[in-house]
Amino acid sequence: MADGRVYNFSAGPSAMPLEVLEEVQREMVNYKGSGMSVMEMSHRSKEFMAIAAEAEKNLRDIFAVPSDYKVLMLQGGATLQFSSVVLNMLGSKSKADYLVTGQWGEKAHKECNKYGTGQLACNTKSSKFTTIPAKAEWKLDPEAAFVHYCANETVNGVEFSYTPDVGSVPLVADMSSNFCSKPIEVGKHAYIYAGIQKNLGPAGMAVGFLRPDFADGSKEMKICPTYCSFKTTGDNGSMYNTPACFTLYVMGEYLKYTKKVGGLSYWAEQSDKKSGLLYGTIDGSDGFYQCPVEKSARSRMNVPFTIKGGDEALEKKFLDEAKKHKLYTLAGHRSVGGCRASLYNGMPLEGVAALTDFMKSFMDENRK
Amino acid sequence: MADGRVYNFSAGPSAMPLEVLEEVQREMVNYKGSGMSVMEMSHRSKEFMAIAAEAEKNLRDIFAVPSDYKVLMLQGGATLQFSSVVLNMLGSKSKADYLVTGQWGEKAHKECNKYGTGQLACNTKSSKFTTIPAKAEWKLDPEAAFVHYCANETVNGVEFSYTPDVGSVPLVADMSSNFCSKPIEVGKHAYIYAGIQKNLGPAGMAVGFLRPDFADGSKEMKICPTYCSFKTTGDNGSMYNTPACFTLYVMGEYLKYTKKVGGLSYWAEQSDKKSGLLYGTIDGSDGFYQCPVEKSARSRMNVPFTIKGGDEALEKKFLDEAKKHKLYTLAGHRSVGGCRASLYNGMPLEGVAALTDFMKSFMDENRK
Known part of the structure; x- marks a missing residue:
């Protein structure tokens, strides 16, 4: 990651490839x-x-x-x-x-x-x-x-x-x-x-x-x-x-x-990998994290999830601690609450890996 | 003028203050x-x-x-x-x-x-x-x-x-x-x-x-x-x-x-100076340059003018030579032809001075 940059999971406007920003600059x-x-x-x-x-x-x-x-x-x-x-x-x-x-x-x-x-x-x-x-x-x-x-x-x-x-x-x-x-x-x-x-x-x-x-x-x-x-x-x-x-x-x-980088098939492959990693972490958390969406309809772009069935205090703690790991903009939409990670093209796979690593350690510390 | 930059008289989108562009950069x-x-x-x-x-x-x-x-x-x-x-x-x-x-x-x-x-x-x-x-x-x-x-x-x-x-x-x-x-x-x-x-x-x-x-x-x-x-x-x-x-x-x-820089009164002062300089040059050209607009309705922003009563070959020559002096985007709107200089906030007074200097020398060379 470039100096001082964070992993930005915003639902849009959203992370862009650094190379594009640098060329524009x-x-x-x-x-x-x-x-x-x-x-x-x-x-x-x-x-x-x-x-x-x-x-x-x-x-x-x-x-x-x-x-x-x-x-x-x-x-x-x-x-x-x-x-x-x-x-x-x-x-x-x-x-x-x-x-x-x-x-x-x-x-x-x-x-x-x-x-x-x-x-x-x-x-x-x-x-x-x-x-x-x-x-x-x-x-x-x-x-x-x-x-x-x-x-x-x-x-x-x-x-x-x-x-x-x-x-x-x-x-x-x-x-x-x-x-x-x-x-x-x-x-x-x-x-x-x-x-x-x-x-x-x-x-x-x-x-x-x-x-x-x-x-x-x-x-x-x-x-x-x-x-x-x-x-x-x-x-x-x-x-x-x-x-x-x-x-x-x-x-x-x-x-x-x-x-x-290879056109739409490249972005499709990246999207599958990134969303697969995140959904796998959620589904493998034994209910600590939950995604409300039926599996066949799940988005590769926007992954909403709750923590411990919608524990708001814990979700707030999650969002606060995530920032310390440079993981930003993970709050759910104001109309539904919870958390949400958006995985657009500008989000590299390593950003999602950093998120899932953090999610696992957060779960270990807060499962009780 | 910054290295490699030109004086851009575009009617919009148009020149911006270099300081603003550099901050954005x-x-x-x-x-x-x-x-x-x-x-x-x-x-x-x-x-x-x-x-x-x-x-x-x-x-x-x-x-x-x-x-x-x-x-x-x-x-x-x-x-x-x-x-x-x-x-x-x-x-x-x-x-x-x-x-x-x-x-x-x-x-x-x-x-x-x-x-x-x-x-x-x-x-x-x-x-x-x-x-x-x-x-x-x-x-x-x-x-x-x-x-x-x-x-x-x-x-x-x-x-x-x-x-x-x-x-x-x-x-x-x-x-x-x-x-x-x-x-x-x-x-x-x-x-x-x-x-x-x-x-x-x-x-x-x-x-x-x-x-x-x-x-x-x-x-x-x-x-x-x-x-x-x-x-x-x-x-x-x-x-x-x-x-x-x-x-x-x-x-x-x-x-x-x-x-x-001083708010709207600063831009007003600059606009008056810039348009005054250009209209003065046009009106002082003994008809070589002409602005078709009635004086009381003349724009401080966009100054349309013709050369020798609309001599298209000479206008083309003017536009070509102007570029050599780093004076760009001086063609009139496609619907009216002729020349046009737009003097928005991003155009410094020195740019208009460079234009009027060029206009005078072009007139001297082409008056016949």
């Missing part, structure tokens, strides 16, 4: 001899257009995006996408299906009802968002404009390990929190969107992969803000207005790093 | 001993909450924001604000007035018609956006929900030198391109918004100052995307969802620097 005041910082560049300049083009090309290569899909780069995060999806994809239909398996899917569903009817194809709230029901239990409406799911729920630690099969209804995915952590089946989706602040950069930008039949504006509502128009964004190469240039540039550096 | 990998980059911090962390709180406090101090106004920090730039203004401020009324004095005001006006009726209180398009009509010529509707104006038009180089008096109708200003360049009368406005990528930071964030009677949601349309809701943003301290954390932090550094 080196280029801060004078980008590749251009005489200026990327922060200072006109988004129409030759230099910045090249940065944006390379980032898009690397997104297409790394994610194997079908060539007829549009790549969108947008501000406003997943929250604005919750609206944009409906405003651009509902078309002449009035309803859409939502697979709700956590708090983010719930928010996306709620937003739909501003513009149409968001139908609950499934909702695991009553079991505290700890499962993903089998397909046989989903109530899918063949007349729905689309089916929306959240591929990974950060608060609850629930992740789809497969692409949902919803027949011919367009499939929409919020992949904010597991984007760039494994290969994905872009072609099975009509739209994939993801805030980049987990596995691919700083906060302030979302990426979208859009099937061409939703890029021509034919399904766009008249009340859709111009900024949110998929057609406007797509037709203008995500530069209808000034993009989040510096954030886009940092994402570009992260993409280059991703290529260098 | 220093803190990139480990922010003040936190063990992490600001890019990696949870937006709910103690460290980041302190950064955001200090930025808001400095905005309030520097701009003398009335204490009951909300300070909003948002993504999506002015373009998304064009929609948000209408979605949050039209209320039970159906129409709003727009003073259109350039291309940005025109876009804002157009957006209004998605949700109501945007009325043209004035429109200088027929005279190519080179004037600001006197108040007597404005057609103001006392029943309008608000009056919108763009305080500075970057493409056309037109700037209001005063706060428009519109009586009791709420006044809304897009100050994207002259924000933080002079003291402003916040209390005379119901809402001021500004992308920060001109005088206050990198692209990817807008700041808003909102009068409390528009912060309670009472005038919000039901179709307003949650992300765009002034009430939701205000009630949650601009952290309903993950903000553009790093961009916000850089703005915070720029604000601290602004305080250090």
Whole structure:
């Protein structure tokens, strides 16, 4: 670990590869001899257009995006996408299906009802968002404009390990929190969107992969803000207005790093190793640590756990002592409490090993 | 000028004070001993909450924001604000007035018609956006929900030198391109918004100052995307969802620097000196250089000019030779051509002096 750096298990914004940060640091005041910082560049300049083009090309290569899909780069995060999806994809239909398996899917569903009817194809709230029901239990409406799911729920630690099969209804995915952590089946989706602040950069930008039949504006509502128009964004190469240039540039550096280390299969392997190590420690603790999520639905990205069945005093002690071992940001989301370790790409395996070592010694000292 | 740096006259994103860039560079990998980059911090962390709180406090101090106004920090730039203004401020009324004095005001006006009726209180398009009509010529509707104006038009180089008096109708200003360049009368406005990528930071964030009677949601349309809701943003301290954390932090550094150098009156003085020098050179060139904008409406931020009445070959030569003197990004907006020098806060007086020196020698060599 670099001097003074800590292991940061934040659920997002989150740890980034040190190499990426150092490259950004080196280029801060004078980008590749251009005489200026990327922060200072006109988004129409030759230099910045090249940065944006390379980032898009690397997104297409790394994610194997079908060539007829549009790549969108947008501000406003997943929250604005919750609206944009409906405003651009509902078309002449009035309803859409939502697979709700956590708090983010719930928010996306709620937003739909501003513009149409968001139908609950499934909702695991009553079991505290700890499962993903089998397909046989989903109530899918063949007349729905689309089916929306959240591929990974950060608060609850629930992740789809497969692409949902919803027949011919367009499939929409919020992949904010597991984007760039494994290969994905872009072609099975009509739209994939993801805030980049987990596995691919700083906060302030979302990426979208859009099937061409939703890029021509034919399904766009008249009340859709111009900024949110998929057609406007797509037709203008995500530069209808000034993009989040510096954030886009940092994402570009992260993409280059991703290529260098081996692409999505590398991140997938790392994620499996890291989450396997942590879940193994939890499951091997004889109940001292517990993860509430059903095994088949467990997230490789966000691992929520309780200590001694939710002993708050002990959890506080755990968080305090963890910091002394340079293990930071391990508190659970304010809405659920407990602990949570997020294992995004920026978290090295050695950081998770340091965490599990600490967890074992903490358990030995506090089991009683 | 620092080694290898150039004078960058970009209309935005644009030059930033070197001191700000260097501070950001220093803190990139480990922010003040936190063990992490600001890019990696949870937006709910103690460290980041302190950064955001200090930025808001400095905005309030520097701009003398009335204490009951909300300070909003948002993504999506002015373009998304064009929609948000209408979605949050039209209320039970159906129409709003727009003073259109350039291309940005025109876009804002157009957006209004998605949700109501945007009325043209004035429109200088027929005279190519080179004037600001006197108040007597404005057609103001006392029943309008608000009056919108763009305080500075970057493409056309037109700037209001005063706060428009519109009586009791709420006044809304897009100050994207002259924000933080002079003291402003916040209390005379119901809402001021500004992308920060001109005088206050990198692209990817807008700041808003909102009068409390528009912060309670009472005038919000039901179709307003949650992300765009002034009430939701205000009630949650601009952290309903993950903000553009790093961009916000850089703005915070720029604000601290602004305080250090003397606040808005310092930037106003600098802007007057810089634009005075450049306009003086243009006006003293005996028509070799010409600025199409009426003197009383000339912008201190963006100075468009032609050479020999629009000699395109000579303008190209000018731009090419300027680069040899480290004078960059002087082409006019693609929609109007010619040349344009933008003189935001990040451009030092010596940069403008270097430009005017070059302009004089170029004139001497090419006057014939």
